[in-house]
Every structure is written in structure tokens, then in C-alpha cells.
Amino acid sequence: MGNKEKRFDALVYAYSTRLYKYAYWLSGDRDVAEDLVQETFMRAWKALDSLRDESAARTWLFTIAQRENARRFNRDKPVTIEYDDLTPVFEIESSPEYVVERELMQRAIMSLKIEYREPLVMQILGGFTCDEIAQTLNLNKGIVMTRLYRAKRKLGELLSKPSRAKPAYKS
Amino acid sequence: MMDDLEFRRRCIIDPFDQDKDFLLYKQRDPEHTRFAQQQENFHQSLQRSMKRVDVPEGLAARIQLRHSLRQRKVRRRIWLRSAGLAASILAAIGLALMMAPPSIDLQEVVLEHVYNELAHLNNNDDVPMNDLGAILSSVGYGLRKDPGQVRYASICPIRTQDGVHLIVPGEIGPVTVLLMPGERIAQRSVLSDERFTGVLTPTPGGSMAILGEQGETIRSIENKILASLLWAT
Numbered sequence: 001m002g003n004k005e006k007r008f009d010a011l012v013y014a015y016s017t018r019l020y021k022y023a024y025w026l027s028g029d030r031d032v033a034e035d036l037v038q039e040t041f042m043r044a045w046k047a048l049d050s051l052r053d054e055s056a057a058r059t060w061l062f063t064i065a066q067r068e069n070a071r072r073f074n075r076d077k078p079v080t081i082e083y084d085d086l087t088p089v090f091e092i093e094s095s096p097e098y099v100v101e102r103e104l105m106q107r108a109i110m111s112l113k114i115e116y117r118e119p120l121v122m123q124i125l126g127g128f129t130c131d132e133i134a135q136t137l138n139l140n141k142g143i144v145m146t147r148l149y150r151a152k153r154k155l156g157e158l159l160s161k162p163s164r165a166k167p168a169y170k171s
Numbered sequence: 172m173m174d175d176l177e178f179r180r181r182c183i184i185d186p187f188d189q190d191k192d193f194l195l196y197k198q199r200d201p202e203h204t205r206f207a208q209q210q211e212n213f214h215q216s217l218q219r220s221m222k223r224v225d226v227p228e229g230l231a232a233r234i235q236l237r238h239s240l241r242q243r244k245v246r247r248r249i250w251l252r253s254a255g256l257a258a259s260i261l262a263a264i265g266l267a268l269m270m271a272p273p274s275i276d277l278q279e280v281v282l283e284h285v286y287n288e289l290a291h292l293n294n295n296d297d298v299p300m301n302d303l304g305a306i307l308s309s310v311g312y313g314l315r316k317d318p319g320q321v322r323y324a325s326i327c328p329i330r331t332q333d334g335v336h337l338i339v340p341g342e343i344g345p346v347t348v349l350l351m352p353g354e355r356i357a358q359r360s361v362l363s364d365e366r367f368t369g370v371l372t373p374t375p376g377g378s379m380a381i382l383g384e385q386g387e388t389i390r391s392i393e394n395k396i397l398a399s400l401l402w403a404t
Binding site: 008009012013016017020021030034037038041042105106109120121123124125129130148149153155156 | 180183216217
């Protein structure tokens, strides 16, 4: 196996899980998320020679995924899900209160418009700084900061409302 | 010059901001520190929620498999181009089939199908014989006798035709059986990768793939299926 193949395999095993979660929060759909991850790695293979430093791999892969998502969806129709319509994809925990809290948070995050959800997920899940988010999304840093601020304020409001969670377990 | 409003705004945006002025302002007043801590807790709570998403089993393996299938196609195209023949002409006159055993393409199709449907390996149902018979008859097959426990059975499109996807218990773990009417092959071949081992074997009018975990005894399952099915109704 050549060096390029080894590098590629190492990236797949190191980042596929994280990328899937990122893709899920961008797309709101598990099948689309897997397709997005497949497309991301396909493009990553083609551009692998441009990745000079393995320490930059996380940012590089997330950027590819973000661009794949932008290519995939018409940005005039942001992907949002109604707050009450989601079925949970979380692991089942033993405490019902814990599950309800997680469901509420998932619904709240998914209810954000994509232009707010995207920088939020990049920061919280991807660990991107505001500068890195601005560079990846090709936005002014001030706009990124404003969107992060609004996203978190909105989440704070939604999560402080009385619980609208459906029962955690479906019969 | 930072004020309370600006500080709170920056806390919400990024409570882990390492800017010197921000850090000084945070430490200047217990109320600032408390507010920053609240935002850090909220950030971490969001992070926990975002991380707690079920990732499909076998994702990394499927990515690698698809990559390796693409690479094989790329290498074959390069080989054909270097032989001085257009790939489309070769495909049209069937020369590509002469240059590589057709079962290699089918092997790749089988592996990809199995990896795409890994979740079914966890099925623990007991498919009734009547249901199994109905599924088989929809592709022109039938049941001669009881094939033993079948944990999963469904129609699956395999390339251009419907096939039947079965999961049966093996000695080590679940075993996949793909019945592929119309996918004729010349000879039996071994099918194997890092995880699975099995065979691709001709059947009347088509072929059958049997795939189990490495170390599984495939032959007995193969013989049992061959003896249990009616291959043309």
C-alpha cells in the first residue's frame, strides 16, 4: 500500500465519525450525512497532495464537507426542521430526564436556520475559531460573530421555555 | 475599551476566548467570572448534545470500500487507455469482459451491497417459511425444503435485477446469502476482504454469493442452500 493510501486510510479512521456528526447537524438527515461524508473523502483523496501538514487535516476536511453541503443544497431554501417534528437520534440513556433534555437540545439546534446553525456547529463540534469559520464560509469575521451570538441567544430562549418534548421512547 | 455589554456579548460568542483584554475583564469581577462560567457550561452542554449522535456502523469500512472500488475502476480505465483502445468501444464489444473475469465486478458489487446493509447482520428474527417462499417466488425461485433458520429475507436490487438477500446463522456469526438471478458467472470463486470470507458460485440461471466473518465455514451453508432451493419455478 502506497503512502497516499496509508494517509487516506488514517484520515478516514481518524475523522469519519466526527465528520458524520458534523454532516448530520448540517443536513438534518442521516442518509444525506453519510453521502456527504463519502463525497468529502472522495474529494479529499483527489486533493490529498495539497494537505501538507496532518495537523491541519481537521480544518481541511471540515472545509471540504462544508463546501460539499453548500453544493448539495440550494442555499435559498435553508434546511430547517420544525421544533416539534424531530425523532431523536441520540443513544438511549437510563434517565428519562436526561433523554428529554437531549431531545430538546437537538430540536432547538435543528430549528436554527442554516446560516446560524452552520457556524455554530463549526465552532462547537469542529472547534473552529471565529477566524477559521470566517475563512471557511468566506464571510466577514464580524458577521460570523453576530451569527454565533444570535444562534446561542436563540437556543437559550428555546431551551428556557417549558418542555415541549414528546415522550422519549416510542412504543 | 470593553464594557459590560461587550464583555457579555463576547462571552456568549466564545466563552473560551483567549484574548488578553477579555480574560482581564473576566477576572476583574466575580459577576463577570460567574457569567463566563455559565456560558462555558452552556457551550459544553451544546457540545455534548452535538457529539451524542449515533454514527452508522461500518461507516469507515464503507468509505474505504467505495474508495477502493473507485480506484479499481480508475486503474482499469488507465490500463484500457494505455492499450490504445477507447474504453467505450471495449465495453460495447465486450473486450473488457475478456480482459478481466466478469466475476471480479460482481464480487465488488456483492461486497459493496453487504457493507451498505451491515445493520441486517444484527437481525434476530425467524423468517417463516411461507414468507421466505413468497420472497423467493418473486424472483422465480422456490423452496424445495426447509433451509433452516433464516434471520432476514428481502428483495434487493443487485445491479440491473432484483435478487434476494438472506441472513442465516453461521458457526461464528451471521452469514449473508445473496441470490442473484441473471448474474451468470463461469466458475466458482472465493470472495474475501479484511472482515469477510465467502464464495461466489454459479447457480442455474444466475449466481449466489455467501459471505461470513473471517473463519466461517461457508461450504456447509452453500450446500444447504443449493439443496433447499428450487432454482426455476
